[in-house]
Amino acid sequence: MKKVLVLGGSRYFGRGAVERLRDAGLDVTVLNRGSAPAPSGVIHLIADRDDEAGLKAALGSRSFDVVLDQVCYTPLQAGIARRVIRADRYVMTSTIEVYDQIRTDAPMAESLVSRSPVDAGLPWHDENFLEAHYGEGKRQAETVFADGDASFASVRVAHVLGGDDFTGRLRHYVERLDAGDAVEIHAEPRPSTFIHAREIADFLAWATQADFTGPVNAGSHGELSALDLTAAISAEPRFEVVERDTSPFSFDRYAVMDTSRATGLGFSFSSTTDWLGEAIEDVRKA
CATH class of the missing domain: 3.40.50.720 (NAD(P)-binding Rossmann-like Domain)
Known part of the structure; x- marks a missing residue:
């Protein structure tokens, strides 16, 4: 063994x-x-x-x-x-x-x-x-x-998103957008993995x-930007463009692996579309 x-x-x-x-x-x-x-x-x-x-x-x-x-x-x-x-x-x-x-x-x-x-x-x-x-x-x-x-x-x-996430990064988006508040992003947020x-x-x-x-x-397959995350959370997301202290996962550089x-x-990855909605709902239920 x-x-x-x-x-x-x-x-x-x-x-x-x-x-x-x-x-x-x-x-x-x-x-x-x-x-x-x-x-x-x-x-x-x-x-x-x-x-x-x-x-x-x-x-x-x-x-x-x-x-x-x-x-x-x-x-x-x-x-x-x-x-x-x-x-x-x-x-x-x-x-x-x-x-x-x-x-x-x-x-x-x-x-x-x-x-x-x-x-x-x-x-x-x-x-x-x-x-x-x-x-x-x-x-x-x-x-x-x-x-x-x-x-x-x-x-x-x-x-990493989903599960028992202690970092609070996705929660930042969900709580702000669900409350009608803006999330802070770069002028042109770039995607990541x-x-x-x-x-x-x-x-x-x-x-x-x-x-x-x-x-x-x-x-997972399928890059996501801060804009993609907000669109998955809210039909009418609000943004505030800032130069520093942006929300988590807002990047000013292309950050895809x-x-x-x-x-x-030999490892088969899922696609982000397979689980992103689930991860968002897990935050709301927690």
Whole structure:
């Protein structure tokens, strides 16, 4: 039986991925800070991944066939994981934000961002710095793992909607538009790539059991802009054009990922039209 370690996995689509791996018959261990109970039927270890000694103590002599790392945001965290965790394969949940410096009018392939210089001296422990440099932190973490001994893959996840979404980004649109208020957008909002929480949980479980290496983009077919989102929510949406502090998912650059590598590897994505209405209604019901 394949032994899998999931770092994080206590909420949202990470929890869904844990449940899918468990239901597939894998021997699953979840390691996190214990803020929420792990799903039933898995081993639950409690440790702070930023505490190298504590992480080493929690894992003991355990080794794994594969790791799914849901909560790696910096090269420092990646370095600790490389030094402490023994595994043959490592899958890191990355983000569409690794492309935040790319300016293009074509869907973004994985090769546009391959390696990023690693700077462990940056203030990665500062929450404000980390939030402002989210994409850079993920880029550098990818590089650290890619330089390790384990077989490595990174899943660059599109913007996630639906399910038990704690981010409040879609809720921002639904609540404002349902109240007749305006949403703040760029003068010409550009589209991006999205995926349902259910589907990215499926994808992460699939990627954990696969054997490909390198980065792979994960997103549903059918790009969406802020205008598309508002049109799906309200028949008479109201807008306010601003230069900064726009609503979530309003982009001034083309931010669509090319998902042909994932489909070529055998994963079939849904289309955003299959689930967008459901995601909106889930917000209204919550």
